[in-house]
Amino acid sequence: MNLSWRTMDRATLDAAYSNGDPPADFETRSAAFYAAHPGADLDVRYGPAPRERFDFFPVSGGKQSRAPTFVFVHGGYWQSCDKDLCAFVAEGPLARGMNVVVAEYTLAPTASMTQIVSEIGRLLDVLVEQGHTTLVLGGHSAGGHLTAMHRYHPAVKYALPVSGLFDLEPISAGGLNDKLGLSAEEITRFSPMRHIAHGAPMVVTVGNAELPELIRHSYDYAHGCADAGEHVTYLPVPGADHFSILYDLADPDGLQLSALAQLMQA
Template identity: 60%
Template sequence: MATTIYRGMTRQELDTAYSNTGRLADFPGLMRDFRARSAAFYATHDCRRDLRYGPGARQTCDWFASGRPDAPIFVFIHGGYWQSCVKEDFAFCAAGPMARGHDVILAEYTLAPQASMTQIVAEIGRLLDHLAPRLAGRRLCLAGHSAGGHLAAMHRGHPAVASVLAISGLFDLEPISLGQLNDKLQLTHAEIAACSPQRIIAAGAPMLVAVGAGELPELVRQSDDYAQACRRAGEQVALLHVPGCDHFQVLDDLADPTGAQLTALAGLGSPET
């Protein structure tokens, strides 16, 4: 009989419980669509590309300008379980925030195993430190999807951050450390404690925790548990189950200026026009 290692699951069951791509019939086709839509967005919008915020090869960001010098800023951190994907694949997501009057910054960061979780978290902090003196009074919403949702939640207490949108995030790293996702991450016990947002809840910016209503149960549970823990701690946190969306369709909702996430974010007090 196989040994259970987490919430009654074997390692194989745990790997399946966190395999977002495993549910898709054609994940490569989905990514081709994302890239094509993103390429079209780059071609039709003003963007300063690969702006540096640090010395590392991937410590860069792309800045889409709305044309308003006082526009609020929406920073988006892509997912990929901290070990895959690039910012350029997700430029299409900027359509929604830009239609609401934001500048949009796509953040890049070093991936595992070239960087540890501690280093990856620190890189996003470095990006925010870099942006802070350049805000000129503009409000900044820090958003991220999947691994990016985790990284956004980790920095909700940064002084530059006015609001947070954590989409389909991972807020407790313990189950990640027990499965195949840890082969590249090599999470330590200290990192699980220090880099799990649910374990280090403190005062921070108002936050919307969003997750697709049709996502894997473990992803939904992670968002539900984290939002509830934040509320118990007295933090201003709203929870949204995005109707009709799986782990990737939530990005289509984000790209829609009238979508559930941006609508809920406006109600949270996010910078809006």
């Protein structure tokens, strides 16, 4: 595992994880997507906290009960963003014949990492109780981390972490930790790179125009899983940065969903 981040001072480390803000058209695209799907179930509760909620977009043609359900967990370094901003990504998996859930979770500093990880586990359990027994779990950035944490859930049959964060130690050493307040126990317990075991087959994706540290996370995790004998495909998306990679995910013919479909058909 590449540990070059240890040689960085605080300012350099913060810059190495500074992705900027999401493009303004995320909100525009998501608003248009909501308007085009008036039959969606919005703000469905899965727990007691205000942000423990999701939007459900059923596949068309009366195939809802037989279709797999793609669960998308947004990013934002566990401390920003919401489902409404990223809902446009549902267009891709929905067109691929999957139901889609776009979920939220409580953000830091209101929630600890322990609570955030637990909330996504509760989300998956509630979806199973509702009859969604074949889940395809995906997430972006912090959502990619949460995807990797839960690829061992029995209902998760496939996983798609996008530009994920798989080792919390470098996160704890910089400004991102000001709100997260990661404990030593949380760093160890919730770093997927440190707990590679048998889980759902995965496609691990990252934009090849992303920050080197973000690429390193995905590269190290994918190859660590492969070395452990896990069924994993590592997919750098040409020309994509940390946000534009979601445009590819929203495209049913994009590289990520094509790779996922190949995995699901294997």
